[in-house]
Amino acid sequence: MFQKILIANRGEIAARIIRTCQLMGIKTVAIYSEADMEAPHVKMAEEAYLVGGPRVAESYLKLDKILEIAKATGVEAIHPGYGLLSENAIFARRCVESGIVFIGPSPDVIAKMGSKIEARRAMEVAGVPVVPGIFHPLLDVEEAVQAAHAIGYPVMLKASAGGGGIGMQIVRSDEEIRKAFAGNQKRANDFFGDGAMYLEKFIVNPRHIEIQIFADNQGNTVYLGERECSIQRRHQKVLEEAPSTFLDPVTRQKMGETAVKAAQTIGYSNAGTVEFLVDENKQFYFLEMNTRLQVEHPVTEEITGLDLVEWQFRIASGESLRLSQKDIKFEGHAIEVRIYAEDPRTFFPSPGKITKWVTPQGLGVRNEVAVREESVVTPFYDPMIAKLVVKGENRGEAIERLKQALHDYQVEGIKTNIPLLREIAKSEAFRAGDTTTDFITKYL
Structure with a gap:
């Protein structure tokens, strides 16, 4: 069992992970941004280190800084919690390459399931029922309109990367999909660095x-x-x-x-x-x-x-x-x-x-x-x-x-x-x- 881990997260999930570590006798290293200096998880951990400015991109998403702290503190593993870097295949791979256990699935599996389009393909091959839709990224709004006709309105326009409802919208007509496509694509690109969009049949009252x-x-x-x-x-x-x-x-x-x-x-x-x-x-x-x-x-x-x-x-x-x-x-x-x-x-x-x-x-x-x-x-x-x-x-x-x-x-x-x-x-x-x-x- 691990003797010491780093928690690459913040807030209630970081505190929750620390509680189990305390019960198991595992020492913890917390990280925090300038905005989180007084956060409960910082006080709970045996060690805590500043990773950067208040914004997520300046702190909790800084792979190099987090791994630098992990190596300096001698942790054996990193728990990513949820959100932030938890489904980042690059971070998981960097952990493995650094000789640190990433507490989660393999980087390859994370990458495959991180793309909703790739995940749909994998599940269809496995014989798992998937929502009717398309299995490739849409090139543009006109292809989206054609695909919507083939599937049948209403459809769900979705971003392939990320989650939390970002880049997602129900559309019920050609006019709605033309209005929605560019905005949702931009949001997906801004949040996840990937503007790939696809369509699924909208399931009524699911x-x-x-x-x-x-x-x-x-x-x-x-x-x-x-x-x-x-x-x-x-x-x-x-x-x-x-x-x-x-x-x-x-x-x-x-x-x-x-x-x-x-x-x-x-x-x-x-x-x-x-x-x-x-x-x-x-x-x-x-x-x-x-x-x-x-x-x-x-x-x-x-x-x-x-x-x-x-x-x-x-x-x-x-x-x-x-x-x-x-x-x-x-x-x-x-x-x-x-x-x-x-x-x-x-x-x-x-x-x-x-x-x-x-x-x-x-x-x-x-x-x-x-x-x-x-x-x-x-x-x-x-x-x-x-x-x-x-x-x-x-x-x-x-x-x-x-x-x-x-x-x-x-x-x-x-x-x-x-x-x-x-x-x-x-x-x-x-x-x-x-x-x-x-x-x-x-x-x-």
Whole structure:
């Protein structure tokens, strides 16, 4: 097992990784930008080093500086968390070349799954159902129009690289696609350095359901159930829960086995998530594969009783999976909501100083936080500042605990999306499990 690792990330995920390291006796090295000097993860780690200016490009994306710190501090491995460099194949390869273990899959697998077009091709070859669409980058807007005619409107215009809804838009006519193409292509190029665009058939009233998989380096792969992530704003997740209210045992097993097949086909190792769109008839389609730990991994931890970060460390250090598929049990129901520093109506970011910060406590309540009272939320990073996770013996109990926890949350000095989350939690549609991807626009 590793004795010392570097965490190439920030915020709540860095703090969450450090907690598992403390339990396992692994020493940690944190990195931080000029804007994060007082961040909780900096105080938690045994060592912490400045990597640059406040902007991401000046700090958390500086591969050379991060590797320089890793070598100087003598770490054996780097955990990339999620976002930032977690799905950067160049960074993973540089780690390997430097003799440092990258806690994740191989650079080649990251590269293949990092391109949604390449991922679609690989899944089709593996026999995994994919959303109807095209399998090559669009040359220009006129080719996009022709492809849309062949697929049939409505279609989803998507960027091949990146995620988080950036470069993505539903289009329903030639006029809409002509208006949308250049702008989305530019956004994709600005955010990911890759403006490649493609089209998929838009699935009406879908659910976004993902399967958590783990694979070791000895050829063993398991799935740890599903997470439903259908409640979203601007194609970004707001609430996740496990298990899904929509899946029956047969579909659940079929999706799990399909995800395992997908992982084994590409030679996957470590933690990964296979995301699917599921239509009204429970037909599921491959959406993408995230080659990292997910933001919403705590809901899986809550219903399985497993520490997924610990599993990542053990697999990366060469150990085999300790559990087979038949050993994995699910208990209770878990829900996670993301706390964003943003206006709950417009979704515009709300930077500023937090003058009051009180997190909810109680049975079945778990907080993952990136801030504290007096913290300054800057405009330089994603506006997610915390996650609230609740667990109950059943979904009804989990919802009641969620409602109480959101009521107890107190934040002043900035705007947050907590009012929106309270509306979701008390919604009859949510309680009834009517959680398709248009939930917020349809009900709120």
